[in-house]
Amino acid sequence: MESEDIKNKGSDIIGSFAENIENNLNYYFGSKIGAVYNFGKEIYFEAGYENLFSIIDSLKNKADFNFNILSSIKYKEASNFLLISLFSYEKSMTLNIRVRNSISYLKFDFKNITSSIKKFFDVSEYYSDRDYIKDINNDLIIFSQTPETLDTFDIYLSLNDNLIKDAYLCDEISRYNSSIIFKSMEINKLISMLNNMDYKAGIYPELCFCLGIESLLQIKLPKRAVYIRMLLCELFRVACHLSYIVSMSLVLGNTAAFNYTLTEKEKILSIIELITGSRVIPNFMRIGGVKKDIEENILDSLHKLIPHLYKGIKKIEDIFLSDVVMLEKLKNVGTADSKSAKASGITGPNLRASGIRYDLRKTSNYLLYKNIAFTVPLGRIGDNFDRLTIRFKEVYQSLKIISELIESMPLGAVGKMINPASLELYPTPIISTVECPHGIFKLFIEIKENRDIEIIPIGPTKNNMILCEKTLSNCSFDELLAVVSSFGIESAEMY
Amino acid sequence: MSNSLIKSSLNIYVAGYGCCKQEIIASAGPVYDISRFGISFVSFPESADVLVFQGFYNGKGLKKVINIYNQMISPKWVIALGKCTLENLSYEGSGNNLLYEFKKRLKVDVYVPGCPPRPEAFIYSLLRLMEKP
Numbered sequence: 259m260e261s262e263d264i265k266n267k268g269s270d271i272i273g274s275f276a277e278n279i280e281n282n283l284n285y286y287f288g289s290k291i292g293a294v295y296n297f298g299k300e301i302y303f304e305a306g307y308e309n310l311f312s313i314i315d316s317l318k319n320k321a322d323f324n325f326n327i328l329s330s331i332k333y334k335e336a337s338n339f340l341l342i343s344l345f346s347y348e349k350s351m352t353l354n355i356r357v358r359n360s361i362s363y364l365k366f367d368f369k370n371i372t373s374s375i376k377k378f379f380d381v382s383e384y385y386s387d388r389d390y391i392k393d394i395n396n397d398l399i400i401f402s403q404t405p406e407t408l409d410t411f412d413i414y415l416s417l418n419d420n421l422i423k424d425a426y427l428c429d430e431i432s433r434y435n436s437s438i439i440f441k442s443m444e445i446n447k448l449i450s451m452l453n454n455m456d457y458k459a460g461i462y463p464e465l466c467f468c469l470g471i472e473s474l475l476q477i478k479l480p481k482r483a484v485y486i487r488m489l490l491c492e493l494f495r496v497a498c499h500l501s502y503i504v505s506m507s508l509v510l511g512n513t514a515a516f517n518y519t520l521t522e523k524e525k526i527l528s529i530i531e532l533i534t535g536s537r538v539i540p541n542f543m544r545i546g547g548v549k550k551d552i553e554e555n556i557l558d559s560l561h562k563l564i565p566h567l568y569k570g571i572k573k574i575e576d577i578f579l580s581d582v583v584m585l586e587k588l589k590n591v592g593t594a595d596s597k598s599a600k601a602s603g604i605t606g607p608n609l610r611a612s613g614i615r616y617d618l619r620k621t622s623n624y625l626l627y628k629n630i631a632f633t634v635p636l637g638r639i640g641d642n643f644d645r646l647t648i649r650f651k652e653v654y655q656s657l658k659i660i661s662e663l664i665e666s667m668p669l670g671a672v673g674k675m676i677n678p679a680s681l682e683l684y685p686t687p688i689i690s691t692v693e694c695p696h697g698i699f700k701l702f703i704e705i706k707e708n709r710d711i712e713i714i715p716i717g718p719t720k721n722n723m724i725l726c727e728k729t730l731s732n733c734s735f736d737e738l739l740a741v742v743s744s745f746g747i748e749s750a751e752m753y
Numbered sequence: 754m755s756n757s758l759i760k761s762s763l764n765i766y767v768a769g770y771g772c773c774k775q776e777i778i779a780s781a782g783p784v785y786d787i788s789r790f791g792i793s794f795v796s797f798p799e800s801a802d803v804l805v806f807q808g809f810y811n812g813k814g815l816k817k818v819i820n821i822y823n824q825m826i827s828p829k830w831v832i833a834l835g836k837c838t839l840e841n842l843s844y845e846g847s848g849n850n851l852l853y854e855f856k857k858r859l860k861v862d863v864y865v866p867g868c869p870p871r872p873e874a875f876i877y878s879l880l881r882l883m884e885k886p
Contacts, residue, residue, distance in 0.1 A: 353872065381879070401817075403796060409770040431814035432770070457772040520782030527779075527813075538772045540867050750768075 259262060264383045268620050274462075276301065282322045287313060297473070300689040300700075302354045306451050307366070310357055311374055317344055317353060318378050325353055328379035329603045330716050332702070333368050339714065340366055341485040341702060342375070347614070351623050354689060354702075381602055384724045385496050391426040398735075402431060407505040410749040411723070417735060425730035427723050432749040445471075445678040450541045455715050457538070458501050458748060459494040463715065464700045469547050469624060470690030474679065482670045484546040484626050489663045490533065490542060491625075492656040492694075496567075497526045498695035499656075502746045504572065506646060509743045510587055512517035515577045522570045525563060537561035545681070547673020557741060561664045564657050571648075571657075575650045588643040592741035594729045599640060602725040605718050606697030608745060611648045612640030618693035629666075632659050633644065642744040652695075683709055696746050697722070756828055759802055760883045762876070763789040766801035768818045770807030773835040773869040780872035788878055790883075798824040803882065807834035807869075810851060822859050832878055833861045836868035 279301060280294050290313065292304035305313055317323045325344035329352055332341045341358040358364065395414040403409050415425040443724035448705050452467055453460030465487060472479070500523040507515035527537045528659040533552050534540040579585050599612035609616060617634040619627040635651035637644030697718020704712045726745045733741055767777055780787045781794060795801050798821045805817055822831070833839060838851050855861065862885070865878045 345869055390878045403768060420877060425876060431811065432809070433811060454772065457770075457775060458773070469775075501778075504778065517783045521784060523784070524779065537871065739810065 266439065267570075272679075276714050277468045277532045279323065279349070279351065279353075286316060286320070286322070295689075297689045299350065299618070300354060300679055300691060301350050302356065302687055302689050303357055303649050304356045304409060307357055307359050310371075313661070314342070314344070314375065314378055315353065317528065323353075324348060325351075327600060328375070328381050328507070328605050330700075330720060331372065331375070331382065331385040332714060332716055333366070333385075334714065335368075337712070338363070338365055338446060340368075340371070341714070341716070343700075343716065346617065347600065350616070356687070378571065380494055380722055382682060385720070386725070388426065389428070389430075391424075391427065395424055395426050400738075401526075407508050408739070410747065411459075411741070413738070415735075415738075420735050422730050422733050422735060422738065425727050427727055427747075429749055444513070445545065445681070445711070446518055448545060448713070452713070453539045453541060455717070457692060458540045459498040459695050461490050461542065461700050462496045462692050463701065464540065466699055467713070468481070468543045468545050468702065469683070469692065469702060470688040470703050471683075472636075473687055473690065474683075474686065475545075477546050477674065477676070479547060480671045480673070481626070481668045482551075483672045485663055485667050486548050486552055486672060487661060488627065488630070489552075489667075490540065490626050490664070492659050493533075494540075495656045495695045496532065496653050496660075497523055497651050498527065500571075502649055503646070503707070504742075505743050505746075507578075510584055510741045511583060512577065512581070515574050518570065518574050518577065522567060525567060525570075529563065540735075542674075544673055546676040547671070547679060549673075551672045557664050557667065564661050568657055571614070571650065571653055575647070576618070578646065587642070587737070588646060589641060590639075591642045591731055592645075592729050592744060593735050594640040594725055596640065598728055599725060602721050602728065604697065604721040604725050606695070607648050607652060608645060608697070608722055608725065610634065611637035611644040613638055616700065618691060618698060622691070622693075624692065631661055632662075642740055645744045645746075694718070697746070719747055722747050723749075756886075759828060761801050762793075763879065763883070764793055764801050765803045765879075766795055766807055766821065767807070768821055769806055769808030770777055770812070771837060771839075771869075772836070773807035773837075774789060776872050777805070777807075777875055780875050785876060786873040787872075787879075790876070790880065792879055798822075800827060801825050802828070803830045803832060803879070806831045806838060806855065808837055809854045810825070810838075810844045815854060818855075819858050822872055830882055831859055832861045832863045832865060832882065834865045834875065834878075835869060836866070839864060839866055850856075874882045 276296050282297055283291065285293050290305065290309045295302040317325045325346045327345040329343040339675045342355045342357065344353045347429060356444060372375045372382045375382040385662040392414055395416040397417040398415040400413040402412050410432040411429045415422055441587055449464050449467060452463040455463040500519050502518060503519045507519060520532050533556060534542045544575045594612055596612045599609055615634055615636055620634055632655045634653065637646050637648050684703050684709050685705055689700065691698055691700045700712040700716040702716060722745045726742060726747065730741060767774060767885055779785060795864055804825060833852060863878045863882050865874055
């Protein structure tokens, strides 16, 4: 645990930093960059390819910026889209640089770009095409789905007896081109398509999109609508963490925990189904509110259910913690210290398991989490044990939030009557973020001139994969499955 | 061995990933308990009788599923599950939808619509498969 990280926990440093950085950007780079957009925690600007590396150099090394973490590189070959995100924990801000070529139709040499950025950030190589490793790391290949829980990537290993020297998680089957799906779609239909991007907690992409459009149109929501949104978010967070525990218990061979967890998850899913009408894919968010109100009797039954849920989940935790074999497989296995966790740019519970307290619900201003009392749980060393127990702790906090929300649920309307066809959307980029159960989920939304909307999701999965690969290189082969599934990698948002 | 004997204890291989897989895992739990029909999940194609394909695929994922199907020992059956495979998601590099690509290469026995289909629907599809002569 590093002292500098704890200094910033929960501090209110949003507005002033963003303006300072905006001014500094204009002062240092002037005409090298385009207009600077400020979305609270996210700053967006465009830059030419010829100035890119000098800009990244000064953003990393100048004391005024000090953006020392590469958060993501998103490249779409079909639409020639390249977005580089840099992050700073000290300022808790993200800079998004959209790179433009001087001749717009000329494709980027992506391999060259990643190797050039590697001078500043080591993790940049993980974003490039690394299929050449398949020929080097071929002592053992585990194809996707051979173990039941790992379904989105193949694992290429180079082994030294029983020790893993190097590992490569090949995600080629989960790379998907989103431009085919979202071409010229109406906004309401689009919301129903977005929840596929996070198939364990489908409410978050919807929420992220709606928050983005609402911030553009400056729509103020009724208080009850915001509370219902928060309630659903926390319900999905519990469901998502429970499905993580399901996959962990499958891998560790704990059948009792598997069965108990699925039983508890069904209780949550039945409540979600009563509210939204669907168990997995909610399609519940609308621009300006939510689809429908929650009836009082559903809220009552949920309120009565919470103590039972708490007891049930506590029982599952005891099953894990009282079993010596389980503890042997969890403790001090797959340790990712805070330094490497920071460098790979991960967010969410895996970051908090490594001892760095960073949660958008506390640091950002979205929804009304400031009105609710809850704590952000923290791990110590970032091993399997921490990554598992932090999920349990977050589930307890979410249950606490849910009961508080039901007790203080205000009366009133649940949405504004907004016709999506008549929205005044002008051409602009929007960046919107939410804290989803496995990290920070970001949507880059670009509204084009003929009201076409291009959506590019930037999820936490890639960063988790990077850290997972780094961690695996110190593990033995017996620990492989437990370590990989402890990171909770699910790559729907890798579209 | 006759088909009816094999169908009394089916081994399922689930390919793909996505929302539908969540519901398939739920069907293995104590609430829906698919094992009361003698159905169990396997992770090796050689020991599987039924291939369930669902979720998102690109060109490479599609090739892998076809490869898995070829490794299975006949008699074998195929279930297509969910909206992504049945309806509108097309895969990279082709204007055709996914099901069309699959049907060119293998025979689909049962279709299960829904986004995602409930665990009951998944279990019902397997029961229908068992009823088939």
